[in-house]
């Protein structure tokens with residue numbers, strides 16, 4: 017369960033808003049900041065605290081990809097697969113990362129270091145295909161110089177080596 021301090025912060029935010037439910041995003045963020053994800057027990061607690069149904073909390077959690085329902089690795093690699101990135105070879109990248117990490121999409125490497133996820137547009141379409149890790153974009157993982165997209169093994173390896 018989250019700490020008393022975080023519970024008080026959430027109550028303080030909710031009590032200042034005209035509708036307690038409006039504190040949902042801030043509260044989820046605070047819970048995730050403390051625990052690393054938003055476990056079922058905290059989802060139930062939050063629903064009660066904000067006077068909403070558990071389904072309302074689930075809906076918000078599943079809409080925003082920044083929220084984690086399960087524990088993840090130290091790093092999460094997000095591979096954008098929206099149209100501009102899809103047209104420029106994001107599936108090649110995803111295949112390569114799955115193979116290199118030995119995991120499927122949504123899974124975490126056995127050493128709990130890396131989670132691999134698919135994202136909707138990451139806001140860097142002009143640099144497609146885009147991969148995001150933390151606050152950083154990595155947009156040069158494919159070699160497009162010959163007109164045909166190919167995974168740059170060296171660049172992907174360099175990225176994975178950095179994530180230690």
Ligand code: FES
Pocket residue numbers: 096097098099100101102136137138139140141142144145146
């Ligand atoms: S479509 Fe991939 S960053 Fe926008």
